[in-house]
Amino acid sequence: MAWHAVAKAEDVAEGTVRAASAAGIMLALYRIDGAFYATSDVCTHAFALLSDGYLDGDCIECPIHQALFHVPTGEVRSEPASVPLKTYPIRLEGDTLMVEIAED
Ligand code: FES
Structure with a gap:
């Protein structure tokens, strides 16, 4: 496992989601009620x-078929998706957001 710098905290505004990438993984970064989260950016x-x-509260709605995923846990809250979204540990180091990704 390794921590990767993915964005500045100021780049992820409250109540928004934005794309990032690290170690070849496409990530979605969120700030919800002041807390940061990271998931895979690709719908399952x-x-x-x-x-x-x-982004609806703490759930993200897919733009194609409107599946709903719970951001903190990745669990599916609404079909048509059935496979949970992968989530990644995220932490703030100074003003930099760091995401932990397993090394292959
Ligand atoms: S691609 Fe996301 S719900 Fe179909």
Whole structure:
């Protein structure tokens, strides 16, 4: 496992999602009620970027078929997706957001 710098905290505004990448992984970064979260940016149903989706409270809605995922846990809250979203540990180091990704 290794920590990767992915963005500045100021780049992820409260109540928003934005795309990032680290170690070849496409990530979606979120700030919800002051807390940061990181998930895979790719929907588990088909290919869509969740960073293009709609953040509704602590859930992200896929922009293609409107599956709903719970951001902190990755669990599916609404079909058509059935596979949970991968989540990644995230922490703030100074003003830099760091995400932990397993090394292959
Ligand atoms: S691609 Fe996300 S719900 Fe279908």
